[in-house]
Amino acid sequence: IQVSKLKLLKQNFLSEKYMLEDRIMKYYPAEMRKQEEKIAGLEEDFALLQSQPKNDNEHFAGMTVVGVYYTEKAEAGEAIINACKNMKNPEPTPLGTYRGFDMTLSFDTLNREYEVELKHKARHRTSLGSDVHGNITRLDNALENIEKKLNVTKEEYENLIAQYETAKIEVTKEFPNEDELNEKTKRLDELNILLNMD
Numbered sequence: 001i002q003v004s005k006l007k008l009l010k011q012n013f014l015s016e017k018y019m020l021e022d023r024i025m026k027y028y029p030a031e032m033r034k035q036e037e038k039i040a041g042l043e044e045d046f047a048l049l050q051s052q053p054k055n056d057n058e059h060f061a062g063m064t065v066v067g068v069y070y071t072e073k074a075e076a077g078e079a080i081i082n083a084c085k086n087m088k089n090p091e092p093t094p095l096g097t098y099r100g101f102d103m104t105l106s107f108d109t110l111n112r113e114y115e116v117e118l119k120h121k122a123r124h125r126t127s128l129g130s131d132v133h134g135n136i137t138r139l140d141n142a143l144e145n146i147e148k149k150l151n152v153t154k155e156e157y158e159n160l161i162a163q164y165e166t167a168k169i170e171v172t173k174e175f176p177n178e179d180e181l182n183e184k185t186k187r188l189d190e191l192n193i194l195l196n197m198d
Contacts (some may be wrong), residue, residue: 002184003181003184003185003188006177006180006181006184007181009175009177010175010177010178010181013175013176014175017170017171017173020167020170020171021171023167024164024167024168024171028160028163028164028167031160032157032160032161032164035153035156035157035160036157038122038153039150039153039154039157040121041120041121041122042121042122042146042149042150042153043150044120044121044122045101045120045121045122045124045146046146046147046150048100048101048120049099049100049101049143049144049146051100052099052100053099055073055136055140060072060073060076060136061098061099062076063076063079063096063097063098063136064096064097064098065079065080065083065095065096065103066079066083066095066096067096073133073136074132074133076136077131077132077133077134077135077136078132080095080105080116080128080135080136081128081130081132081135083095083105084105084107084114084128087105087107087114089107090106090107090108090109091106092104092105092106092117093105093106095116098118098139099143100120101118101119101120101124101143102118102119102120103116103117103118103119103139104116104117104119108127111127113127113128114127114128115127115128116128116135116138116139116142118139118142118143122146122149124142124143124145124146124149125142126138126139126141126142
C-alpha cells in the first residue's frame with residue numbers, strides 16, 4: 001500500500017514537472033513577448049498623450065468628428081451624439097480623431113450602449129452616454145487611464161518573470177520521497193521473492 005501511494009505521488013510529481021517544462025518552453029516566452037509588446041504600445045500611447053494639449057475649463061483640445069474639426073467642446077459632444085444617431089449597424093465605423101488618437105464608434109448589442117475605441121498603438125475603450133459634455137469627459141478619462149494601464153501591465157510582466165524564474169528552479173527538483181520509494185520497493189521485492197518460494 002505504501003509503495004502504491006508513493007508511486008502515485010511520484011506520478012503526480014512527474015506530471016506537474018512535465019507541465020512546468022512545457023510552460024517554460026511555450027507559455028512563459030509567448031506571454032512575456034505579448035506583455036512586452038503591450039508595454040511598448042502603452043508607452044508609445046502615453047508619450048503621444050503627453051505631447052498633446054490637455055482639456056481644462058477654459059481650453060478644449062479640439063476634435064475631428066466625421067471629417068469636421070470642432071474647437072468647441074459642446075459642438076464636438078453634439079457631433080458625437082449625432083454620429084451615434086446616424087449609425088446604421090453596430091459594426092465599428094471611423095468616428096474621427098482626438099488628442100492624436102483615432103476614434104472608432106461601435107454599438108455593443110449585449111449591453112445596448114455606444115462605445116468609442118481610441119487607438120494609436122494600443123486600444124482604449126469607453127462607453128458613451130447621452131450627455132454632450134459627459135462623453136468628452138469619458139474620452140479624456142479613457143486616455144488619462146493609459147498611465148495606470150501601463151503601470152499595471154509592467155507589474156504583471158514582473159510577476160510573470162518571477163513565475164518563470166520560480167518554474168525554472170522547481171523543474172530541477174527531484175521527487176522528494178525517492179529514497180523512501182526505492183527502499184520500500186526493494187523491501188517489497190524481497191517479500192515477493194520469499195512469498196514466491198512457497
